[in-house]
Amino acid sequence: AQTVTQSQPEMSVQEAETVTLSCTYDTSESDYYLFWYKQPPSRQMILVIRQEAYKQQNATENRFSVNFQKAAKSFSLKISDSQLGDAAMYFCAPGSQGNLIFGKGTKLSVKP
Amino acid sequence: DAGVTQSPTHLIKTRGQQVTLRCSPISGHKSVSWYQQVLGQGPQFIFQYYEKEERGRGNFPDRFSARQFPNYSSELNVNALLLGDSALYLCASSRIAGQFTDTQYFGPGTRLTVL
Numbered sequence: 001a002q003t004v005t006q007s008q009p010e011m012s013v014q015e016a017e018t019v020t021l022s023c024t025y026d027t028s029e030s031d032y033y034l035f036w037y038k039q040p041p042s043r044q045m046i047l048v049i050r051q052e053a054y055k056q057q058n059a060t061e062n063r064f065s066v067n068f069q070k071a072a073k074s075f076s077l078k079i080s081d082s083q084l085g086d087a088a089m090y091f092c093a094p095g096s097q098g099n100l101i102f103g104k105g106t107k108l109s110v111k112p
Numbered sequence: 113d114a115g116v117t118q119s120p121t122h123l124i125k126t127r128g129q130q131v132t133l134r135c136s137p138i139s140g141h142k143s144v145s146w147y148q149q150v151l152g153q154g155p156q157f158i159f160q161y162y163e164k165e166e167r168g169r170g171n172f173p174d175r176f177s178a179r180q181f182p183n184y185s186s187e188l189n190v191n192a193l194l195l196g197d198s199a200l201y202l203c204a205s206s207r208i209a210g211q212f213t214d215t216q217y218f219g220p221g222t223r224l225t226v227l
Contacts, residue, residue, distance in 0.1 A: 004154075033215075035215070035216075037218075042220070043200060043220060043221050043223075044218065044219075044220050044221075045155070045202060045204075045218035045221075046218075047215060047216075047217065050215055091154050091155075093154075095216075099145060099157040099160055099168050099170065100145075100147075100155075100157065100204075100216060101157070102147075102154030102155045102156070103154050104152075104153055104154050105153075105154050
């Protein structure tokens with residue numbers, strides 16, 4: 001069974017600074033995707049970034065980037081130039097065979 | 113384009129009752145997945161449907177069932193409600209459901225409270 005570990009229940013960052021959220025996972029699948037989703041208090045789960053496991057190049061999306069280490073099964077999210085609107089729960093989710101496996105999440109606070 | 117929509121937004125039921133939750137996918141998306149998110153936890157996969165057929169099922173009891181209609185909308189049914197079924201139920205749609213997970217886009221969820 002796939003498992004996902006997000007070891008930081010809460011993180012805090014100063015506005016305009018950089019923060020990295022960690023995620024490790026365990027899977028027996030050879031091909032899969034990895035996602036980071038953001039869930040603000042409004043509850044809507046919003047896609048932040050996606051990484052194909054077969055690609056060595058780390059995905060980037062504006063201020064968001066990942067550090068994907070396939071052998072170590074690590075998939076961290078870096079948020080640069082943090083903004084107040086980045087405050088939310090962040091979930092790491094590897095997926096294959098049609099379903100996503102979510103971690104318990106990291107609550108990110110952004111201080112003005 | 114409209115995103116994934118879910119109804120109702122909130123629902124209060126008592127133990128033993130039955131509930132039906134509804135989801136409409138993004139236009140052009142043929143796959144719908146359901147997740148249960150208990151307070152303080154990440155979502156847990158319940159079902160995936162593609163082209164009206166069940167493509168995947170999570171570790172949930174038979175009290176949970178779902179179906180997908182010809183227009184790709186979907187319903188999740190939960191019978192004999194228990195207090196532990198209180199959760200946010202999320203629906204997600206994607207274009208396909210194949211060997212590799214296509215990106216799933218989530219709706220706003222239905223908050224179910226069982227008293």
